[in-house]
Amino acid sequence: MCWCDFSSVAKFVQQTPCVHLLRLLPPLLMVPICLQSVGDRIFDEGLYEAARILFAHIPNYGRLASCLVRLHQFQPAVEAARKANSPRTWKEVCYACVDENEFRLAQLCGLNIIINADDLEEVSMTADDVSDEASAHACLPCWLQVHAPNVA
Numbered sequence: 561m562c563w564c565d566f567s568s569v570a571k572f573v574q575q576t577p578c579v580h581l582l583r584l585l586p587p588l589l590m591v592p593i594c595l596q597s598v599g600d601r602i603f604d605e606g607l608y609e610a611a612r613i614l615f616a617h618i619p620n621y622g623r624l625a626s627c628l629v630r631l632h633q634f635q636p637a638v639e640a641a642r643k644a645n646s647p648r649t650w651k652e653v654c655y656a657c658v659d660e661n662e663f664r665l666a667q668l669c670g671l672n673i674i675i676n677a678d679d680l681e682e683v684s685m686t687a688d689d690v691s692d693e694a695s696a697h698a699c700l701p702c703w704l705q706v707h708a709p710n711v712a
Contacts, residue, residue, distance in 0.1 A: 595617060596614075596618060596620060599611045599614035599615050599618070599620070599623060600623070603623065608627045609627075609631065611623070612631065619643075622640075622641075622644040622649045624640040624644075625638075625641045625649050626649075628640055629652060629653055629656040634653070634656070634662045635665065637653045638653055638657075638665050638668055640653075641669065650672045651673060653665075654666050
């Protein structure tokens with residue numbers, strides 16, 4: 561349970577015109593569970609830069625990667641996904657990179673997804689659905705893992 565005044569922290573974060581001022585939150589309020597709740601709330605409201613600062617402070621690398629993707633900061637999103645090391649985060653960053661034609665980064669994410677056989681089929685289907693060659697190339701490692709045994 562968050563013992564800090566959630567409403568006042570959320571209001572402060574939402575009304576802070578200079579995001580760097582978020583670092584000035586009183587240390588008493590810097591309780592990770594409180595910041596997680598505030599971060600989730602402001603993320604849901606689309607204040608991704610403020611949420612990024614909070615999730616980096618906690619740290620919650622999965623949510624940090626989500627913020628960075630929405631801020632179109634794909635290289636830092638891949639680094640956060642690496643630290644989070646969860647299939648859901650890897651997939652989110654991978655698909656966002658493909659959508660934004662960041663194929664080299666998408667390929668790095670895809671290589672981390674194919675480690676888990678349960679996630680392989682889903683990523684492979686994404687590669688099958690991709691129409692342009694560069695996007696398909698980013699998903700190729702995943703596609704090969706699924707379809708290579710069928711090639712004789």
